[in-house]
Amino acid sequence: xxxxxxxxxxxxxxxxxxxxxxxxxxxxxxxxxxxxxxxxxxxxxxxxxxxxxxxxxxxxxxxxxxxxxxxxxxxxxxxxxxxxxxxxxxxxxxxxxxxxxxxxxxxxxxxxxxxxxxxxxxxxxxxxxxxxxxxxxxxxxxxxxxxxxxxxxxxxxxxxxxxxxxxxxxxxxxxxxxxxxxxxxxxxxxxxxxxxxxxxxxxxxxxxxxxxxxxxxxxxxxxxxxxxxxxxxxxxxxxxxxxxxxxxxxxxxxxxxxxxxxxxxxxxxxxxxxxxxxxxxxxxxxxxxxxxxxxxxxxxxxxxxxxxxxxxxxxxxxxxxxxxxxxxxxxxxxxxxxxxxxxxxxxxxxxxxxxxxxxxxxxxxxxxxxxxxxxxxxxxxxxxxxxxxxxxxxxxxxxxxxxxxxxxxxxxxxxxxxxxxxxxxxxxxxxxxxxxxxxxxxxxxxxxxxxxxxxxxxxxxxxxxxxxxxxxxxxxxxxxxxxxxxxxxxxxxxxxxxxxxxxxxxxxxxxxxxxxxxxxxxxxxxxxxxxxxxxxxxxxxxxxxxxxxxxxxxxxxxxxxxxxxxxxxxxxxxxxxxxxxxxxxxxxxxxxxxxxxxxxxxxxxx
Amino acid sequence: xxxxxxxxxxxxxxxxxxxxxxxxxxxxxxxxxxxxxxxxxxxxxxxxxxxxxxxxxxxxxxxxxxxxxxxxxxxxxxxxxxxxxxxxxxxxxxxxxxxxxxxxxxxxxxxxxxxxxxxxxxxxxxxxxxxxxxxxxxxxxxxxxxxxxxxxxxxxxxxxxxxxxxxxxxxxxxxxxxxxxxxxxxxxxxx
Numbered sequence: 053x054x055x056x057x058x059x060x061x062x063x064x065x066x067x068x069x070x071x072x073x074x075x076x077x078x079x080x081x082x083x084x085x086x087x088x089x090x091x092x093x094x095x096x097x098x099x100x101x102x103x104x105x106x107x108x109x110x111x112x113x114x115x116x117x118x119x120x121x122x123x124x125x126x127x128x129x130x131x132x133x134x135x136x137x138x139x140x141x142x143x144x145x146x147x148x149x150x151x152x153x154x155x156x157x158x159x160x161x162x163x164x165x166x167x168x169x170x171x172x173x174x175x176x177x178x179x180x181x182x183x184x185x186x187x188x189x190x191x192x193x194x195x196x197x198x199x200x201x202x203x204x205x206x207x208x209x210x211x212x213x214x215x216x217x218x219x220x221x222x223x224x225x226x227x228x229x230x231x232x233x234x235x236x237x238x239x240x241x242x243x244x245x246x247x248x249x250x251x252x253x254x255x256x257x258x259x260x261x262x263x264x265x266x267x268x269x270x271x272x273x274x275x276x277x278x279x280x281x282x283x284x285x286x287x288x289x290x291x292x293x294x295x296x297x298x299x300x301x302x303x304x305x306x307x308x309x310x311x312x313x314x315x316x317x318x319x320x321x322x323x324x325x326x327x328x329x330x331x332x333x334x335x336x337x338x339x340x341x342x343x344x345x346x347x348x349x350x351x352x353x354x355x356x357x358x359x360x361x362x363x364x365x366x367x368x369x370x371x372x373x374x375x376x377x378x379x380x381x382x383x384x385x386x387x388x389x390x391x392x393x394x395x396x397x398x399x400x401x402x403x404x405x406x407x408x409x410x411x412x413x414x415x416x417x418x419x420x421x422x423x424x425x426x427x428x429x430x431x432x433x434x435x436x437x438x439x440x441x442x443x444x445x446x447x448x449x450x451x452x453x454x455x456x457x458x459x460x461x462x463x464x465x466x467x468x469x470x471x472x473x474x475x476x477x478x479x480x481x482x483x484x485x486x487x488x489x490x491x492x493x494x495x496x497x498x499x500x501x502x503x504x505x506x507x508x509x510x511x512x513x514x515x516x517x518x519x520x521x522x523x524x525x526x527x528x529x530x531x532x533x534x535x536x537x538x539x540x541x542x543x544x545x546x547x548x549x550x551x552x553x554x555x556x557x558x559x560x561x562x563x564x565x566x567x568x569x570x571x572x573x574x575x576x577x578x579x580x581x582x583x584x585x586x587x588x589x590x591x592x593x594x595x596x597x598x599x600x601x602x603x604x605x606x607x608x609x610x611x612x613x614x615x616x617x618x619x620x621x622x623x624x625x626x627x628x629x630x631x632x633x634x635x636x637x638x639x640x641x642x643x644x645x646x647x648x649x650x651x652x653x654x655x656x657x658x
Numbered sequence: 659x660x661x662x663x664x665x666x667x668x669x670x671x672x673x674x675x676x677x678x679x680x681x682x683x684x685x686x687x688x689x690x691x692x693x694x695x696x697x698x699x700x701x702x703x704x705x706x707x708x709x710x711x712x713x714x715x716x717x718x719x720x721x722x723x724x725x726x727x728x729x730x731x732x733x734x735x736x737x738x739x740x741x742x743x744x745x746x747x748x749x750x751x752x753x754x755x756x757x758x759x760x761x762x763x764x765x766x767x768x769x770x771x772x773x774x775x776x777x778x779x780x781x782x783x784x785x786x787x788x789x790x791x792x793x794x795x796x797x798x799x800x801x802x803x804x805x806x807x808x809x810x811x812x813x814x815x816x817x818x819x820x821x822x823x824x825x826x827x828x829x830x831x832x833x834x835x836x837x838x839x840x841x842x843x844x845x846x847x848x849x
Binding site: 119288297325335344 | 678679682683686687689690691693694695696697698700701704705708709714779780782783784785786787789790794808811812814815817
């Protein structure tokens, strides 16, 4: 038990959980609480989390540092081979892969819940699920998918690529980086256990007063989101400090790859808004646990306040999810179009404009909430304003493709797919930003279709594009290109077949969140459900391709796509210390087709 | 700023106790912390603005100003002693110790005030906002004290100089917590 590891983490979690549970019940009994269970489980989770983190080895060296027993904390690069992915290491590349694989597991679990819901909706009247179980599945699907969209690209690809792309050896705070990751598994376990604690009927938005009256499962939701939020804040601090302090010589702001800029923009949003969500959920928790009155109108509180605070985070969160997607796609397009990125500076400016505007659009989620009507107009205009910078991103993608020599490999297909699906998501968003149409469409499946086109059409498409694009770099092996293209085709068709009908279904009055199917929409719902299974099949093909290629695919070259950015200049996979010779950046990151254009010196860093 | 920079392939890896990163990191983290309190203050003003009187129920008197004013002076003094320690000199560790002592007394006085209050967290929005804001501030003071205690311990072992980056970052945090209290004192107690 002296050596940190997964086993010690689990035992530490159990021991911490037991102690915390005992403390929680003791406190509740001393405080004469009516119901001791919420306190018991709060204690179990919080102390269990600390025990888990201690067990896995995240905390020990910090304690030793604080106690003055060691001068410096050494990086931990762990064992070579597959084992390092299952232990605490400070290597950003290992952490990136840990994020990717973990979030993919969450993606599959939440996707399976969606499949069960789709079966239920395709067979109205057969009641596969009772209504309570349906809403619980819906809420868990929503919450977990939001977490996946938040962490997969930024935590996974961001961690893997950002230090490599700017020529750094690691993140500015490697241990903190590892801590951000290791907080996530207990949080996931917690929300997935909410069906055993009275379920979770509130949807992922958890509006009071409903969320104040629901059983313990709601409290699990609160702790899960606060944990994911804390991890996200630490990640944002780390990305920004790395960007500010660790760029290679010559890497000026106008030579930074666009994906890095997207991670920077994402981090600024996360840094500003995430703690507001934490504060909101803490108020909700205090209302539930200690009888506080924040959102209880009978005692002076106001549920609308919750909505304001919640959306102050949760609308910018859409951009926390989407902007890294924009960045990844704009990083991939020039490589396979063999052209420089179109309007690089304008895109960087647009990312920063999105940061600012995302903070002032939140109340477009609240047009029917009963907030003062005078707010509706300004929020409508501000929301529509944000289509200018997102439009610039779209035009940059088109301008890069235009007259390029397109190489239609799997990552490029996903990038092109992104361009087409995201435009559908963007255009349908206008109807939800405009007050008159939103009043009719809100609370219908139109909204469901819209945000699946934006979140899935942007972030998840970008995630698949990125995994295919950087797979040779990460693993040193090549995937099966033919299977990749088939997988893309199936995914693209099934995605559209699954979600396009939902716009129509919503226009015909099917309400979101509840398992109630208007008779005239049964046909469209069946189409959507069948397509959902095809979508699942394509994800299965993806997993097969990736697992098989990783285990015994042909060796990949260091720079199979003939790209210019720094990560392609080192071996595949890169050595633990990233760079073995000094790096100097001498030009922009996309000198495709420019005679004598060069991004780094020397060209090969192996 | 970039051209001077690290990413030296044979040099040391970025280390958490290394100069600039620690300062930058703490400044960034404080942005997030400020937004946490901003959210609590937003709720406070929103709910206070919606009620006709404050406190809404006349039965609950607001805490007396005398004790809390004295406590405010203690916390302000602790920022001064911390800056004194940061400036170095022979007695800098004593100044650091004095800061920790002042912060601890602040927490004790806050506890005394809690025990005298005639209202609880469950007494409407007045109690809810009061205890949430002050207890979160108190928790931050406690965390700040732990960090300063670690600094003192490392100083005793000779690992920490008064002008080191880690100590600077710790002092940013302490001053931030102090500044939050000034907002809290003026809005929640005085106004």
